[in-house]
Amino acid sequence: MFTGSTSLNGLRKLETLYLDSNDFMESILIESLGALPSLKTLHAGGSNFTRFGKGLCNSSSLEEVVLDGSSLPASFLRNIRPLSTLKVLSLNGVDFNSTLPTQGN
Template identity: 80%
Template structure:
């Protein structure tokens, strides 16, 4: 009788586990750390991550998070406009790449409109690129990045779509190494014409360039 009860309990646990489709614990902890990162920086919109807490165990059901239906790994993070407060000033935010490295299967990362200005020491895009080998779409629109991040983006060899509109680029550095990139957004930027041409020549898979509102500066010949 006791063996029968144990067997029934194991079957019940297996059934619950199969029905749960819960996210990985490592990724759930990392999401909580990302929320703490925004909150610690005083992110005005961090309230939008209120559903991210220890009481809600399955992070695949959290807003702004998408998981693979088979593996339950996080494949999309939509973190746009978390550090934003309309016309009111908000603090600048520095990327901490280590927070995102546990998401090995991540395909889409949206960090647009967050007042990001760069990365913490040894925690910038070069580190992020080394860990997110499956990333296909990266949205950095309307932050405060400058040319210093452009060379580090070359590590994202799997990218197909890259959004860089509305940042503080002057085009002193070209984009390269993104051999699979198909779509590039450079709206409202100030790339030098020669650097832009050089960048486009280094993107063999590029099909579409969105650059409305940009002022491509011609380089004066001495």
């Protein structure tokens, strides 16, 4: 389980990050992914996210996000939308923790 503060600032050239099968309750780690300017691929399948904020959307190079079998808050869908470089978004078997937003909201 990731809790508390986790800095990714020293990983500026990291292109691929595998975080499968983790519990990201109250984690700063996911929020700080935007600090990885070279990150192209994120795999975090089978993980539990209690929140998934806008930090991921600050990534200017993210091309592939695989979250198969994860538990995500519905806010994830709003927060992933601004990723203009995203080519692959895999959400097979995802359990959304709350009601999905209606179209237009």
